[in-house]
């Protein structure tokens with residue numbers, strides 16, 4: 529279980545305020561909101577990449593709030609893959625395993641397995657600049673999975689892809705999530721992606737959570753006008769009392 533309690537981030541011109549969220553192990557949790565709502569900041573705070581003003585983050589019972597990023601047992605995949613440009617596909621995937629000698633005893637085998645699993649074994653000697661968007665995201669996913677993270681953080685991993693590749697990577701994420709029984713937290717501004725992938729979600733607006741819960745609950749029972757508008761849920765017509773008809 530992942531427990532974010534009372535998380536606040538204060539920047540000069542923006543703040544994330546008192547966010548509390550709970551994710552169960554095995555959830556595909558989507559943090560959905562408009563551009564500039566603070567989604568990436570929440571992800572970066574979980575990864576230990578931005579300082580937090582208040583709150584705590586617990587990952588499967590361990591308080592990781594003050595641990596350095598490399599000790600948090602989580603991995604991030606960004607929109608553009610953020611691969612190391614000077615390393616081949618194979619070396620990119622192997623990169624994080626340098627620190628994981630205890631947890632991953634046969635790193636070479638793990639890299640070969642992941643390249644096969646993600647359909648990129650034929651690209652192992654290529655550099656990122658020669659890859660398509662989908663190939664980059666497959667490599668970035670393999671690199672993230674190589675360290676066997678307790679939670680996979682996905683920062684708009686589909687938004688730079690063309691529609692066909694987006695469908696491919698969506699299916700791949702669904703399958704990997706089920707097969708590996710992973711816990712994933714994805715941020716996106718696209719409610720169709722949230723519906724396609726998430727079993728649970730939260731809507732964030734201007735640094736505050738508007739509503740969180742099972743995906744179907746938010747789509748069927750939006751709690752605020754903002755959530756209804758953002759999820760494209762049509763306004764219910766006010767029922768007219770029989771006497772007035």
Ligand SMILES: Nc1ncnc2c1ncn2[C@@H]1O[C@H](COP(=O)(O)OP(=O)(O)OP(=O)(O)O)[C@@H](O)[C@H]1O
Nearest residue numbers: 539540542561562563564565566567568569570717
């Ligand atoms: N390091 C930083 N220093 C100052 N302000 C920042 C920093 N990082 C983000 N911000 C500001 O915080 C606000 C929220 O940014 P964030 O990237 O979390 O939004 P987002 O919801 O992920 O948006 P998008 O969907 O466009 O990526 C923005 O106004 C952004 O300019």
